[in-house]
Amino acid sequence: MSSPEISSLSWGHMKxxxxxxxxxxxxxxxxxxxxxxxxxxxxxxxxxxxxxxRNNSDNSHHTDRCMYVSSNTAWHCTPMRFxxxxxxxxxxxxxxxxxxxxxxxxxxxxxRGMSEALQVPSTTLDYxxxxxxxxxxxxxxxxxxxxxKLANQGVKVxxxxxxxx
Numbered sequence: 001m002s003s004p005e006i007s008s009l010s011w012g013h014m015k016x017x018x019x020x021x022x023x024x025x026x027x028x029x030x031x032x033x034x035x036x037x038x039x040x041x042x043x044x045x046x047x048x049x050x051x052x053x054r055n056n057s058d059n060s061h062h063t064d065r066c067m068y069v070s071s072n073t074a075w076h077c078t079p080m081r082f083x084x085x086x087x088x089x090x091x092x093x094x095x096x097x098x099x100x101x102x103x104x105x106x107x108x109x110x111x112r113g114m115s116e117a118l119q120v121p122s123t124t125l126d127y128x129x130x131x132x133x134x135x136x137x138x139x140x141x142x143x144x145x146x147x148x149k150l151a152n153q154g155v156k157v158x159x160x161x162x163x164x165x
Contacts, residue, residue, distance in 0.1 A: 005152070041096050094123075107133065110143065111138060111161035114165060140163060
């Protein structure tokens with residue numbers, strides 16, 4: 001059985017060739033695919049806002065305040081600029097990959113999201129390697145390209161892909 005091609009990818013949407021479902025995030029393996037919810041294994045979203053101010057004398061930036069934002073937290077200030085970062089911790093866990101690894105794959109591709117917010121701990125990579133499977137971790141667009149290239153070459157490849165942040 002061959003690995004199905006991922007036929008389209010855009011923010012929050014993935015389509016696997018031969019499957020009638022549309023996915024936000026998905027798992028794929030030789031002969032199949034399904035939706036993937038990385039929250040099932042305890043990964044949460046942590047949003048961070050870093051406020052910066054400009055020092056006009058040297059045009060450099062320094063950090064004014066760094067904070068985690070949640071529905072219970074409100075900060076008031078007037079920065080010149082801010083940076084927003086969404087991180088998903090602890091990230092991809094061995095349990096997220098077990099179903100795909102059991103399908104007899106030789107290679108696994110993990111898509112961390114369009115902005116690479118989904119973390120992949122080294123313990124997860126070690127787990128995959130201990131199973132004798134080569135693993136590649138990339139930004140999701142690059143990961144889908146890599147996965148499709150391997151699938152089109154007939155490699156028994158599986159993948160897990162996060163299609164938003």
